Amino acid sequence: MVPVSPDVAHGKRLLTPPPVAQLREDPDQLIELACHGLATAAPEYSAWGVFVPWQRVTLIVLAIAALAGLLVAPAATCIVIIAVVTIAYAVALGYRFVLFRYGARGDRMVTVSDEEAHSVPDDQLPVYTVLVPVFHEPLLGELVERLEGLDYPRHLLDIRLLLEDDDDETVTAARSLAPREHLTVVRVPPMKPRTKPKACNYGFLAADSGMCTIFDAEDAPDPLQLRRAVVAMRRLGPQYACIQARLGFYNASQNLLTRWFTLDYGSWFGNMLSGLVSLGAPVPLGGTSNHFRSDVLRGVGAWDPWNVTEDADLGLRLHRAGYKVGVLDSTTLEEANSDGINWVRQRSRWYKGYIQTFLVHVRRPRLVAGQLGLRGVAGLLVFIAGTPLLSAFNGFFWALTAMWFTSRDPAVAALFPSAVYYLGMVCLVLGNLAVLYMGVFTARQMERPDLLGAALLMPLYWGLMWLAALKAVIQLVTKPSYWEKTAHGLDQQQTVDEQSAVEGAPDE
Template sequence: MIVAIVLIGVVAVLRPMLVLQTVVAFVTIAYTAALAFRVVLVYAAGRGQHQVRVSDEEARAVPDADLPVYTVLVPAYREPDVIGLLMQHLGAIEYPRDKLEVILLLEEDDRETIAVAQAALAGSWAQILVVPESQPKTKPKACNVGLERATGELVTIYDAEDIPDPLQLRRAVVALRRLGPSYVCLQAELSYFNVDQNRITKWFALEYATWFRSLLPGLVALRMPIPLGGTSNHFRTRELRDLGAWDPYNVTEDADLGIRLARSGYRVGVLWSVTLEEANSDFINWIKQRSRWYKGYLMTWLVHLRSPRATFRQLGWRGLLCLNLFVGGTPLAALLNAVLWATTLLWFLDRPAVLQEIFIAPYYYLGLFCLVFGNATVIYLNVLSVRTMDRPDLLGTALLSPGYWVMMSLAGAKAAWQLVFKPSYWEKTTHGLHLPKTAAAPEVADV
């Protein structure tokens, strides 16, 4: 990469227009490929059912004695306001208490959350594990500490604000037994319980619906790596340990883990079961969260391209395509959007001759195709999510998607900056924003 940058710099001094034309051509082709890739994923997902479905009857039919010990890791940091709700939601899980190991992972310096959790968990079947102060202070580091304590045959992660499907653990047990040992992970669908809070939460909900109902099933259909979400992924514990668990320095640790699972020959399925999360409703908070996700995707992309021949040998051309167009392409497109929008605006305002030289004919028309038909396609995918969610009231939000893209571009720029200067910094996002400011502390369920 350093050699390439130096060569580009030298050529840019000698032939600046050639470099600009080449960069524009490369970016335009990459955009077109990324758009086509997403359309193919949605088409592949629509051709058949690629989620593992376990009915309520099948899930409850397994005798308690035949269920394995299941470990639930719940990392939380500065979350005192949601601990009571967390215990209510975990208490609703339909799984025998003597087979359910819940470990609440709290950081040593978070005394307030520790105190609230100790009061809430007094006499309950859940346990608190205090993660010693150390660097990096990240969620995957905490999960690795929890995994050392875990005794379950299966393990999953829930965030502190999650509301999991009460039968999700039972469904995962049945599904993994049905699929066989080649499948070591199942990703459940994530959605939001505060969709209608404001415009940001509505955009967020539409994006998640597209992601979990179209794009991930499409990856499954095409036998490509699955970048996992940060919660509700269910693992076989032994294989997870053998793989080295989570990378504590990666701030989108489960996307990285999904790629490593594929490189090791393991398969990942998508489980038909929904965990409800809290959608970020605050602009600043959303930027913090999204920039962290983008930074982690860029980190994952770069890490797995350190040895491109080895990656290609292990993933094949399909996996390498997914790594570049999906994992790397998602944050890079968000980052470059603002530059290309500014270029387009500049053309309409002033029509500088240099732009006409940069955009030579073939790539100009390809870029125009992306601008008109590509953006229309992405908006259409959001409209399609309106239909799959059965929420016609969100149609207006889907049509206003370009406003959401502006937010993504800001997050992409911040992610690129932090990747260079603060790569493993975990920017904390606040949860509980859906709760009324004056609400009393929720009662804790008898669990």
Template sequence: MQPETVDRQLPAEIAFLARHGVPAGRLAEAAALGAAWDVPADAALIRSGLLAECEFYRALAAETGLPFAGGPLPVHPRARLPEAVLAGLVPLATGDDARPGYAYAPHGRDVAEILARRAGLPAGFSITTPGAIRDSVIAARGSHVAALAADGLAARHPEFSYRGGASRLQLGLAYLAGLGSGLLSAWAPAESWACASIVLGGAFLGSTALRLAAALERVPVEPARPPPRIPDRDLPVYTVLIALHREARVVPRLLRAVAAIDYPAAKLDVKIVIEAGDAETAQALSSAPLPGFAEVIVAPEGEPRTKPRALNVALPLARGEFVTVYDAEDVPEPGQLRLAVSFFRRSPPEVACLQARLVIDNAHDGWLTRMFAIEYAALFDVTNPALARFDLPVPLGGTSNHFRRSVLQALGGWDAWNVTEDADLGFRLAAAGYRVADLPSATLEEAPHHLGAWLRQRTRWMKGFLQVSVTHSRRPWETLRRLGPLRAFGAWAMSFGTVASALGFPAFMVLAADALVTGRLLAADTPLAIASASVGATLFAAGLLAITIPPLEGVRRRGWSSLLPLVALMPVYYCLVSLAAWRGLLEFVLEPQRWNKTEHGLARTSRAGLLP
């Protein structure tokens, strides 16, 4: 078929490529995909991997007679981010400030328009690629990008950022509490322990009560009636954010998981964010066949070097109506994005986030990973879905949470200074009047199978819960006004209550058991001793129930009969959680911004057969 014939049969935005050596069959396939997906044919061509982005724009430059600028581009100081990247048009510093040049990466109708106007284009225009504009603008505005990613939330909503740490009032109260406890312990040790058990017991009971109530709420693992499949043409653009740091080992698996997502390629906007100095991960990504819908963003140098800061670098560039976050080792169910779109469209606008279920894939690596799998089943199949149904704040998991992009950007993204940015964001959503709903779709994750790696990860989580507690208690009356009494109690119980329970778990269990065995529980003879003994007995019973009933229910819902006997060992496992809590408390004081990196790609087994 002659190029002139092809030209008349194809959309204008790709027809010209026939004159530049692109096979007619490939162009026809792109045109068919574009029509089926209701997107411009050039988007279908590039994002489906039928033609590389650079090849398309080189051919466009040759067709229009404009110079091709491959990058890096000499970006003009007045270039704006993200506007220049989203528009595909950036002013260049040409030495003539009166008439600066422009680098242009048109798409869709703009391609057809520039082809129609090729003879009347103003001087100083050049054709480039969207990637060149993105990389050049981020490099030119690196300090601005880094500052916005780190301190954007703190600047707009300082009350919702951990940037400033504890307030003077909080520090003063903590000092007085510590001083008073020390003096009371020296003066009357028995009475001081009784008082401490009563105070900490309240936090412990709040956390356990919610977990026990959650176990009674029947939430299925999968939707009882799957929603109808949405036609491809009716699906919105969906952004997927993935932050990587020293993750070269899992890049091949990650790209396989991303490529398996059941979603039109032209409507996928996958942004992989890496740190500026991470040469190993950059090399792994450059050596891998990156899908046409995925791009790599290099976060500028800056502090703190945390996952939320990296996500904040990419968030302003998101093109999707919805945004989700995946971790390096994640393997989501292929239909998860489609299911999320269905749930969002059936939900009221105040449902701003959906939390998918996280499932441990390498449970059979050892005892620790089995216990981790049981714990995750309790949290993501029992507790969090129930909290969502109760309309209480949900401490989000660090991955597979799906957001309405407009809400996420209005809230300022993630707090770069909080090492559990996920849980913090769940509470900020509640404070702003939004709700989190359950998404019954699984994402497989890798659990650390060495105690050292597990302990470092859990230490970060416990430290982060303390940071969340500090952030949202600087103005307790304002928090109470925003959330209301019940939701404020839920937020308190799932943040500070979680840490307090872990800190006191071994002591409460040992002392309560001793009181029961020795009979001291019945021998209490003062009001304070009776209150302390009663609290101890209640904590003993409630604690055992809270750490066994939800895991039993989670394992039952997952159908993991082989793991049922191990639920009896959850008290032993929670002793390790307590150790992590004490380490987290120490880091909270000495190294609040330390990010304990979890290494991935070390799994020896895979429930779903995902290992190569």
């Protein structure tokens, strides 16, 4: 591998990996590259270490200053902290609403009709690598059958099931799969970190293709999605490195949590991402159904195996390298998280990864400001860092609000001088109304009137977000690269339980 200086990275390339043929012949070099390639060639772009020295010193100084202020002038210090956080809340709410309104226009969503998708002759289509990382997934047969529904020439399709070598359950299931020329079972050596992006690197770097995408084990993609992505990328031009398809759920009506999750994703993939594209801000990619130009993906270092939201990080890295990301009007259905504890585990990993990503991309402030520009820096600060950190503060402000309404304690009122109080009221009233409006709008946009009730109950959903954000902040210090796997198949388990209950009812 030939390292490239981060200062040269603005010229689009971070590193040059060895040829694919060489990596196929040398699995030791391949796994080393998958685990440490980015950290070795461009360490300032890797989450291998959480904090660089100046960040650690800054946090310590701020903590000492806050503690000293609380000891010397507690009232004034609390007012300053609350004022800063309140201003941040107002900016973040305003920014998200602007993103939503820009995205709701729909003019940034790339639409490719069925006829256009089928119009490209097979001899003009690229080889397409489909990466499917799986872990403790015994139902591989069902997964493969869903992937067989992809409408793409089989001689140009390179599906790679990525299995951990010591995952006996999944390895055993893979042995029962019928052989297919376009399907490869890749056994990833059990080398730290044990993360999805490491497995994706291991599978991707040994693949020779023009385009690449990722699907999760429970995904049910639009059959024409690969063809649509090819047409869309050619339409957009070489400055675009990736196009993100939308994600939706096939079990949206399972319970209240899945309805909230559906609205959350509907707003995110239907409006927020398009809004970011409209504003020229970096687009934090989703973990699946993102379609890349393979040569560009190699050049920017592929996925960071030490970042637990490798997708969001990669979106930032592509933007810093001068590339753009588009949004594709094609949907992949997956399973909405229906269990509260499981949801908190998943969302806390996402939040932790957002903070990781922020810390990585502000290591050289002057360089990143030049690469991202003003709009990009605003997106990095307000959207990437602000989303988890402000969610973590919610519990504190809820507690203050509850104290005021129950006790009318003048000490609480003293923490909110007039300017801070009125700005806080704007956040409380207009901010909450704006969020409720976005939920209702999304339900209408999706033509899902059954989600209207869930949209009006969204404030309860924010309580789960607070728990996830709090856990993320704690884990960032204690387990920065720990990957909490999301349990899948809960929708099927509920169906089985319901059928068992019905079948067993007469005997009770």
